[in-house]
Amino acid sequence: MELDQLRYFLQVACDGNFTRAAEHLGISQPALSRSIGRLEEELGQPVFERQARCVALTDAGRLLQGRAKEVLVILEDTLAEIVDDGRSGRIRVGAIPTIAPFFLPELLRRFATDYPDATVVVQEQTTDALLKDCADGKVDLAILALPIEAKYLEIETLLDEELMLVLPPDHELVSKPSIVLSDIEQIPFVLLGEAHCLSDNIVSFCKQQSFHPVSVERTSQMATVQELVSLSHGISMIPMMARRLDQSDRRVYRSLSGVRPTRTIVAVWNPYRYQSRLLESFRQTLRAYASS
Numbered sequence: 208m209e210l211d212q213l214r215y216f217l218q219v220a221c222d223g224n225f226t227r228a229a230e231h232l233g234i235s236q237p238a239l240s241r242s243i244g245r246l247e248e249e250l251g252q253p254v255f256e257r258q259a260r261c262v263a264l265t266d267a268g269r270l271l272q273g274r275a276k277e278v279l280v281i282l283e284d285t286l287a288e289i290v291d292d293g294r295s296g297r298i299r300v301g302a303i304p305t306i307a308p309f310f311l312p313e314l315l316r317r318f319a320t321d322y323p324d325a326t327v328v329v330q331e332q333t334t335d336a337l338l339k340d341c342a343d344g345k346v347d348l349a350i351l352a353l354p355i356e357a358k359y360l361e362i363e364t365l366l367d368e369e370l371m372l373v374l375p376p377d378h379e380l381v382s383k384p385s386i387v388l389s390d391i392e393q394i395p396f397v398l399l400g401e402a403h404c405l406s407d408n409i410v411s412f413c414k415q416q417s418f419h420p421v422s423v424e425r426t427s428q429m430a431t432v433q434e435l436v437s438l439s440h441g442i443s444m445i446p447m448m449a450r451r452l453d454q455s456d457r458r459v460y461r462s463l464s465g466v467r468p469t470r471t472i473v474a475v476w477n478p479y480r481y482q483s484r485l486l487e488s489f490r491q492t493l494r495a496y497a498s499s
Contacts, residue, residue: 210282212246213275215239216254220272223261280344284481293484295324300489301337301349302329305405305429306472309448310350318492325485333402341477347486350493352404353471361478363490365497370409370444370468371460373436378459385464388416395423395441397432405429405470409444412468433458444468472497 219228229236254268340346398406437457
């Protein structure tokens with residue numbers, strides 16, 4: 208049994224389809240099928256039930272899936288520990304889309320200055336996908352926003368940031384010296400799609416203040432939210448880190464008076480994986496940057 212066979216097997220189990228798995232692995236489908244066939248010959252029984260358009264794990268396949276993951280984790284951690292010099296190597300960092308473009312560039316620049324021989328690979332994904340990748344060891348550290356439901360993962364609070372009210376420049380509220388929640392209760396909101404936790408933060412805050420925001424449009428990009436607000440499609444709430452980078456005069460940002468909406472940014476990692484000295488150095492840089 209070869210390690211590549213285990214990797215191929217796990218990819219097919221993940222995708223549930225030989226064609227998609229072959230594309231992800233960068234090999235031909237016949238080569239993948241032959242590898243799985245040899246694996247099944249060695250085990251003496253099938254690991255997949257072949258169906259019309261997909262495959263499903265057999266009982267033997269489910270047992271092998273757990274063991275294969277354990278074997279590859281042990282191997283990867285052993286190799287990482289052997290080559291860990293604290294200065295070079297690769298770190299895989301994930302971040303959600305409402306954090307990555309605003310928070311990561313300066314963080315990565317600072318880290319690269321101190322550790323020029325290190326490589327940081329960035330993955331931008333939703334919270335659920337990054338939590339799974341952390342648990343599976345595909346990501347070494349993820350930068351997310353609360354709330355998070357995760358077992359067996361370490362969660363460290365980095366900072367709290369205000370969510371700023373964003374308005375079109377000709378909106379009647381712009382001229383008000385202070386804006387309170389009752390001023391925006393009946394105004395339509397432009398929000399990110401349900402997969403983005405920022406929308407959950409906004410809706411949760413509004414519900415805590417006893418009203419539900421009226422959502423007229425949802426989009427997948429923060430920049431699109433900002434542009435739709437500029438076009439008077441509605442109002443929204445934008446994290447302070449995104450507001451700092453927005454130099455446009457087509458939008459006006461204001462703080463709410465009284466209780467202000469916030470979100471909590473955290474770092475998440477799997478404490479059961481090998482923690483390299485380089486990764487700890489990255490966490491130290493991350494802490495320092497978040498508190499600056």
